[in-house]
Each structure stands twice: as structure tokens, then as C-alpha cells.
Amino acid sequence: MADTDLYAPGVAREPGLKDYFDLLKPRVMSLVVFTALAGLLVAPQSVHPMVGFTAILFVAIGAGASGALNMWWDADIDEVMRRTARRPIPDGRVPASDALALGLGLSGLSVIMVGLAANLLAAALLAFTIFFYAVVYSMWLKRWTPQNIVIGGAAGAFPPMIGWAIATGGVSIESICMFMLIFLWTPPHFWALALFMKDDYSNAGVPMLTVTHGHRSTRRHIFVYTLVLAAFAIGMGFTSIGGPIYLSVAVVMNAIFCKGAFDILRRDRAAADADGFAVEKSFFKFSLLYLFLHFGALLGDAALRSAGLWGGF
Amino acid sequence: MIRAEHEIHTRRKSRNVGVGLILATFALIVFGLSAVKITNVGPQESFDHVVRPALAVEDS
Incomplete structure (x- = not known):
């Protein structure tokens, strides 16, 4: 046997x-x-x-x-x-x-x-x-x-x-806000991944945006979704769970994220192929830090509130 | 030739030990959770574990 x-x-x-x-x-x-x-x-x-x-x-x-x-x-x-x-x-x-x-x-x-x-x-x-x-x-x-x-x-x-x-x-509205933050963050995060996964999704028959609408359209989508995400993420700083730490982190992180999305928008397939999708890869990696720091900042403001150092807007 | 210890045996043994540890941890978690739940619901009747009205503090 x-x-x-x-x-x-x-x-x-x-x-x-x-x-x-x-x-x-x-x-x-x-x-x-x-x-x-x-x-x-x-x-x-x-x-x-x-x-x-x-x-x-x-x-x-x-x-x-x-x-x-x-x-x-x-x-x-x-x-x-x-x-x-x-x-x-x-x-x-x-x-x-x-x-x-x-x-x-x-x-x-x-x-x-x-x-x-x-x-x-x-x-x-x-x-x-x-x-x-x-x-x-x-x-x-x-x-x-x-x-x-x-x-x-x-x-x-x-x-x-x-x-x-x-x-x-x-x-409540606060928990819906946290839901929306991840919900709006997901498309740019995964579309950046789909850009540098090249032909993986088309070989597997998965209709990712890169397969059905091409890279040009995907880059536009990433940019627009990132702008919507940035507006929402910064606005969330003025809710009852926001505070000075969150707002500072959100402004800086979203400025960098929007710059990254703009860099992706400006590039074409040839430029991306030339440097091995360096911009798309760094945008993807940064998106993980982006989410981590936003929720970390919410925790920081919660600590400020419980210590009596911040009373809200 | 029959070997006393086939690779399948060592692999299964380590898996079974792992499952045993997970089950023991699960039992501890259920015990800890039960202890917290029971000690946090206030005075209770001992025979059916419901809140004892005689011990409830009346609102003034």
C-alpha cells in the first residue's frame, strides 16, 4: 500500500x-x-x-x-x-x-x-x-x-x-461611521492590489474592475473613491468618538493617501510595468497602515475622554 | 516492513494534543464566563438561579 x-x-x-x-x-x-x-x-x-x-x-x-x-x-x-x-x-x-x-x-x-x-x-x-x-x-x-x-x-x-x-x-451613528470608514477604504485597497496582480484575476475568471474595465478606469476609480474616503474619514473626527488625536492622524494620513491615489491616476500601464508597480504596491501597503492608525487614533481619543482630558467638540 | 512510528502517527499525535489543549482552553473560558455572569447579576435564589425579590432594593 x-x-x-x-x-x-x-x-x-x-x-x-x-x-x-x-x-x-x-x-x-x-x-x-x-x-x-x-x-x-x-x-x-x-x-x-x-x-x-x-x-x-x-x-x-x-x-x-x-x-x-x-x-x-x-x-x-x-x-x-x-x-x-x-x-x-x-x-x-x-x-x-x-x-x-x-x-x-x-x-x-x-x-x-x-x-x-x-x-x-x-x-x-x-x-x-x-x-x-x-x-x-x-x-x-x-x-x-x-x-x-x-x-x-x-x-x-x-x-x-x-x-x-x-x-x-x-x-448608533458612531458605529455606522466606523463601518463606513472600512467600507469606503476597501475598494481603493483591493483595486491597488488588483493592479499589480496583473493577470491573476483574468486567468481565474474573476470579473475584477481591472479585468472588465481595464487599468485606466481602475486608476480613476481608486482616485475618486479615495477622495470620498478622505472626506468621510476627516469628517468622522467631529463625531462623538473623534477628537484631537484622530483628527490630526486623519488629516495627515488622508493627505498622503490622496497623494498616493493621485500618483496612481497619473501613471499608465507602461510606467507601472517599468518600475514593477512600485507606486501601486506602496499605496497598498500604506492602506494597511492607514486603517490601523485611524482605529488606533480612535482608541487614543477614547483614552483621553476616559482620563477627562477631552470632552468632545 | 512494519514501522512502529509512521509519520502519520506523529502528525496525528501532535494534532490530537493541540485539539486537547484547545478544548481545555474552551472549557476554562466557559467556566470563567459563567463565573462572571453569575457573580454580576445580583442576589439570587439558590434553587433556580433567578433574582430574589426579597433581596431587591426598593426604589424610594
């Missing part, structure tokens, strides 16, 4: 725990933990640390579960794209059926645990987020429309709203 007969179909060896952990998209989970925690901590009410810890942990696990369901559904696309070819299913480390089972199991567990630890609204928001990412985005939008990541970006925007709901039990 050959060694491969011992394993499930489609895998080359016995999967380890790390292979299953990779199904949960750990880097996305870390972003979810950070933004959900920010939503929890900037809220006017506080929760017991154990309740907050458990709720945020299971929000992260819920996000990971939706990542596993996404990898199960998109295994055929991931196999073709260089960026995703090393994921556990196309790499032959985990059978697709295991990803489905893990995704469904952890989805149910995470929603129940958030409901028990915090409240039903937070659990319902998490359930909707998982459904939106796994079904609406992965199964429907992604292969159908170039607006896929514009609408699908909502899935990634829910965590701070869930964090806020864990603390307050409700939804």
Missing part, C-alpha cells in the same frame, strides 16, 4: 493543526480583532473584561470560519492565482470537505458564544457578517460583478460595529 492511500482524497499528507489554522485566514483575523476591539473600547459603556475577551475571541473565530467557507468555495479560483495557490486546499494540505465542516462548525459555535457572552444583537450581526462574506460575497458577487469588492467590503466593515454592539447592545 502506498503512503498516499492513507490520506483523504486531494491531500498529500496527514493535515496538521497549523494547516487547519491557516484555513481561518489568521492575518484577516488579526485585523478583525483590532477593529472589533476598537469598536468595543470607544463605546460609551464598558463590559467586564472576561465578557469582552470572550466576545472578541469568538468574533475573531467567526471571521475565521467565514474565511474557511470562502476557501472551500473558492478552491478552484485559489488554485489558479499565484497569490492564493499556497492556501491549504489548493496546496493539498487539507481536503475541501474538512474546510466546509470546520467553517460551518466554527460559524455556529462563534455565533452562540457571542450571544451567550454579550447579547443577541452582537450575535445576529456576527451571523449576518459570516453569511454576507461566505454567501453574498464569495458565492454570488465575486464571480458576477466588478462591484464585487465594493459591496462585499461590507463584510470586513462589520467587526467594529459588532464590538460596539457587544458593549452597548445597540447600533
